[in-house]
Amino acid sequence: MVLWRKKKEKCKAKKCFLKNGSVFLQELIADCNGISNPIRMFSSDQIFGATSRFDRKCCLDENMDTKFTWYKGDIEGRPYGIKRHTEQWYVEEDQPAYNDIVLSARVSNHNGFLKLMGSCLEFPFPVLVFEDLDYRVLNVGGSLGCEDAPLLLPWNAHRFTFSVSDGYPVGILEYVKGLYEVENLSEVLIDPMMMKDITSAQRLEVEASVLLALRCCEERYEDRPKLIQVAKELKRVETSSLRDPLF
Known part of the structure; x- marks a missing residue:
């Protein structure tokens, strides 16, 4: 047997x-x-x-x-x-x-x-x-490892960490997606400090990067570009900007 x-x-x-x-x-x-x-x-x-x-x-x-x-x-x-x-x-x-x-x-x-x-x-x-893993992922109890592992971080620290690292980026993502859907993406680029001394080519580079980032956030796996495609697209955007720096 x-x-x-x-x-x-x-x-x-x-x-x-x-x-x-x-x-x-x-x-x-x-x-x-x-x-x-x-x-x-x-x-x-x-x-x-x-x-x-x-x-x-x-x-x-x-x-x-x-x-x-x-x-x-x-x-x-x-x-x-x-x-x-x-x-x-x-x-x-x-x-x-x-x-x-x-x-x-x-x-x-x-x-x-x-x-x-x-x-x-x-x-x-x-x-x-x-x-070998030098660091481990925090579990839902705020500790490392299985259920019998000691509590290494207090709950308030565990909760605070995730509220900052998870909630804020999601809010920013939804905000930018909303601007894109109503064709008002330029509102993202109106920060005076960011736009100071920026050329038209660099502005287009920023817009292209934002649109590429939104493609990476598509819900369907088939609609998201692969890592190698993202790298090639970023390289293309960078090359275009360097080729026409005064545009």
């Missing part, structure tokens, strides 16, 4: 690897313009061993009803942060899980981003393996 179950798991892992590998390769080639970006591949046995088969005790976040869950575990004696996408949140055609690994690979060498060490494609959706 045990041998049959292991054989079944291996068969499922092989099918997942072939499916995920195909989609992942397409996304990686498209994002990197064909430039090689090798990523280490971990096996499902290594992931299961590091997380005790995704045991809750290895979980870094008490709220598992999310699109992904963070785990902490050791592989070959080295600690890692392991990110698993939650299957029930996705359908087979969804791309966010694959985009996640592609974008993580692209930015992993930049300061301020977790370094992507590798991935495992032997699950229904890719499992990402990052460097």
Whole structure:
């Protein structure tokens, strides 16, 4: 019985690897313009061993009803942060899980981003393996880790932090979107300090950047540009401004 179950798991892992590998390769080639970006591949046995088969005790976040869950575990004696996408949140055609690994690979060498060490494609959706987490995400209780973790921050500090970092940007976004919808976007650009000594080309550059930012905030995934498209558009805007500085 045990041998049959292991054989079944291996068969499922092989099918997942072939499916995920195909989609992942397409996304990686498209994002990197064909430039090689090798990523280490971990096996499902290594992931299961590091997380005790995704045991809750290895979980870094008490709220598992999310699109992904963070785990902490050791592989070959080295600690890692392991990110698993939650299957029930996705359908087979969804791309966010694959985009996640592609974008993580692209930015992993930049300061301020977790370094992507590798991935495992032997699950229904890719499992990402990052460097050891020096910092963890605050859970809903204001502490770090699972339910039995000590309270590291007082509730008033937890509440204040999120009220400033979340509420204010949302309000600004809705305000700017409203101005755009009534064709009054220029109202955003009337700050005397910001408009002082600004050329017409620079003004157009600001307007183009605002419109691009609004496109990135579209509700539907299909309507939002990919990161590589945003970078190319910003480069185009910058180049146009430098080419016609006095316009």
